[in-house]
Amino acid sequence: MDFGKYKNLRTLIFDNVYDTNFCSVLDCLFTVSTKIRVLKLWSYRIKELPENIGNLKHLRYLDISSTNIRRLPESLCNLYNLQVLNISGCPIENFPTCVTNLVKLRELKADEDTICKLADIGKLTSLQELRVFKVVKQRGHKIEELKDMIQLHGRICIKNLESIESKEEASQAKLNNKQCLDELALVWNIDRGISSGNDDEVLEGLKPHCNLRRLEIRNYGGVRFPSWLEPQSLKNLKAICLENMQSCAQLPSLVQLPLLEILRITNCPTLRGLACLPPSLRELSLENVGIDMLPESWDGDHGFTDESSMTQHSRSSSKTSSISHMRICRCPNLVNLEQWLLSHHPPAIRFLRIIDCQKVVRLPMERFKDFLSLEYLTIMDCPLLPSPVQLILPSSLQELTLDSCGHLDESLPGCLHNLTSLTWLKLNRCPHVTSLPGEVLGHMIALRVLIIRDCGELRSLGNLRALRSLETLHIGRCPRLTVLANEEEQGEGSARLLFLHTDDTALVKVLFSTITPPSLEALEIIDSTELILFAGEEQLWLQGLKSLRWLRLVNCNNLQSLPTELQSLSTLRLLEITNCPEIRSLPEKGLPSSLEKLHFDNCHPVLTAQLQSHREMMKKSHNVIS
Numbered sequence: 001m002d003f004g005k006y007k008n009l010r011t012l013i014f015d016n017v018y019d020t021n022f023c024s025v026l027d028c029l030f031t032v033s034t035k036i037r038v039l040k041l042w043s044y045r046i047k048e049l050p051e052n053i054g055n056l057k058h059l060r061y062l063d064i065s066s067t068n069i070r071r072l073p074e075s076l077c078n079l080y081n082l083q084v085l086n087i088s089g090c091p092i093e094n095f096p097t098c099v100t101n102l103v104k105l106r107e108l109k110a111d112e113d114t115i116c117k118l119a120d121i122g123k124l125t126s127l128q129e130l131r132v133f134k135v136v137k138q139r140g141h142k143i144e145e146l147k148d149m150i151q152l153h154g155r156i157c158i159k160n161l162e163s164i165e166s167k168e169e170a171s172q173a174k175l176n177n178k179q180c181l182d183e184l185a186l187v188w189n190i191d192r193g194i195s196s197g198n199d200d201e202v203l204e205g206l207k208p209h210c211n212l213r214r215l216e217i218r219n220y221g222g223v224r225f226p227s228w229l230e231p232q233s234l235k236n237l238k239a240i241c242l243e244n245m246q247s248c249a250q251l252p253s254l255v256q257l258p259l260l261e262i263l264r265i266t267n268c269p270t271l272r273g274l275a276c277l278p279p280s281l282r283e284l285s286l287e288n289v290g291i292d293m294l295p296e297s298w299d300g301d302h303g304f305t306d307e308s309s310m311t312q313h314s315r316s317s318s319k320t321s322s323i324s325h326m327r328i329c330r331c332p333n334l335v336n337l338e339q340w341l342l343s344h345h346p347p348a349i350r351f352l353r354i355i356d357c358q359k360v361v362r363l364p365m366e367r368f369k370d371f372l373s374l375e376y377l378t379i380m381d382c383p384l385l386p387s388p389v390q391l392i393l394p395s396s397l398q399e400l401t402l403d404s405c406g407h408l409d410e411s412l413p414g415c416l417h418n419l420t421s422l423t424w425l426k427l428n429r430c431p432h433v434t435s436l437p438g439e440v441l442g443h444m445i446a447l448r449v450l451i452i453r454d455c456g457e458l459r460s461l462g463n464l465r466a467l468r469s470l471e472t473l474h475i476g477r478c479p480r481l482t483v484l485a486n487e488e489e490q491g492e493g494s495a496r497l498l499f500l501h502t503d504d505t506a507l508v509k510v511l512f513s514t515i516t517p518p519s520l521e522a523l524e525i526i527d528s529t530e531l532i533l534f535a536g537e538e539q540l541w542l543q544g545l546k547s548l549r550w551l552r553l554v555n556c557n558n559l560q561s562l563p564t565e566l567q568s569l570s571t572l573r574l575l576e577i578t579n580c581p582e583i584r585s586l587p588e589k590g591l592p593s594s595l596e597k598l599h600f601d602n603c604h605p606v607l608t609a610q611l612q613s614h615r616e617m618m619k620k621s622h623n624v625i626s
Contacts, residue, residue, distance in 0.1 A: 065087060453478070
């Protein structure tokens with residue numbers, strides 16, 4: 001090949017290279033084409049770079065991501081004009097000794113473990129992005145490496161902070177001079193054992209620039225928060241995320257952070273006090289937090305220390321209180337949420353999740369109708385909730401989940417009457433609900449997903465065919481459910497049902513006798529105790545499933561046989577038979593020729609042998625199997 005004609009080449013891109021001699025081709029190219037500025041090599045077959053890559057003195061952009069290169073040549077250090085180096089997905093074992101000579105390098109894209117192998121990274125003072133820095137107690141990996149990297153942009157996560165011994169050492173990072181950093185995550189090792197007791201001082205020394213917008217602190221073992229967590233130091237802060245703090249008891253006041261929109265606190269069981277919240281807050285998430293009452297929002301009594309904070313605060317205060325997303329999970333000391341929810345402007349709340357709060361006894365049952373923007377409501381594992389006098393939900397609701405919520409389910413089905421926007425309804429472990437009549441379900445014209453599980457007293461459903469938008473129906477562990485609405489009540493039929501999951505084959509038969517949805521793509525029968533599935537004239541219903549692609553029979557311990565007309569399912573792609581020991585053989589007519597995936601486990605030996613034989617036949621016919 002005549003490489004001379006490529007001597008003025010500026011951009012070179014190779015994609016999906018298959019030639020095992022490719023490195024020698026590159027070697028010839030790099031000898032002649034020394035003016036290359038952009039070089040991209042994408043192929044897992046590429047295992048090395050030629051040493052003469054150092055000839056490319058004008059190279060600005062080098063992308064060898066997702067190749068199989070383990071070693072970078074020493075000559076890479078001669079690429080003094082290199083600005084972008086992408087080695088993501090490469091199993092790099094170590095870097096050339098002088099790689100930090102690449103002082104013009106602005107972007108180093110690499111996996112976390114690869115980055116941490118690079119010593120003296122602080123010499124790359126033009127670097128604009130460093131996603132992760134792991135502190136190690138050895139030269140070239142200490143926190144001081146960050147000192148002169150003032151061009152850093154975007155986000156940085158600093159890990160292994162337990163390796164820092166003092167406030168003075170921490171301050172050597174000079175985070176307060178990195179004005180382009182938007183997000184900062186400060187992380188101690190969660191497996192470090194007993195804290196050395198200096199976490200407070202280390203955190204105090206890691207003061208960021210006032211331009212910071214997001215702050216994350218994880219696995220902090222100190223008892224107090226840093227003095228710089230206040231408006232003069234962090235006036236632009238929009239998000240605070242605190243996780244795994246086992247010693248902090250009180251969060252400082254955040255009310256004077258005028259732009260704060262997100263507050264997430266996770267696994268802080270000793271945190272008993274939260275000060276007032278700023279009116280700018282949009283999202284509040286508390287999980288495994290020891291508080292016994294929620295914090296108040298600013299009520300006008302809190303002063304401001306400077307005119308700028310007061311001006312920005314008054315602007316945000318002129319609007320309606322803005323909390324729209326609220327998640328309270330595993331807060332074992334919370335008892336009463338009613339007053340807090342009512343006093344914090346219900347019209348703004350769109351997402352409300354209350355999960356595993358074992359002592360909660362008060363929610364604004366009679367006032368949920370005033371939450372005019374509420375779209376997503378989940379109440380789960382709150383066993384002490386009483387039966388409401390009246391529960392009326394707003395018509396804005398789109399998703400509703402009630403799961404083990406004490407006596408709250410006694411309001412069913414009455415509270416469902418006006419939910420014309422509802423697309424998702426999940427009722428799980430609701431022992432007091434006995435029926436969902438047609439007059440209720442008929443109003444749910446937008447309902448796409450209906451999940452009912454572990455409702456031991458549920459006896460009847462009605463008007464399922466009126467659910468014209470229904471795509472997924474999941475019914476399980478409802479042993480008393482023996483009656484669906486009669487055929488006259490059913491209406492025209494559900495034309496969009498795609499997925500049906502149940503443990504009751506008798507229910508399937510009753511359902512299919514009035515609804516044989518031609519659109520059904522997946523049928524799962526799990527934990528059924530029935531003996532027979534689709535016998536006699538019921539085979540016609542099965543043949544009516546013209547779109548069925550997925551059939552799963554799991555844990556059907558009593559089921560005696562597979563449907564005799566199974567072979568007629570011409571669109572079936574996946575068949576799974578698991579833990580069905582009484583099914584002794586395949587149907588006489590066999591399985592559909594359309595099958596691509598065949599899964600089976602813990603079946604009768606005869607059936608297992610037949611399925612294995614069929615799988616081998618599928619392999620020979622090149623059907624896809626996994």
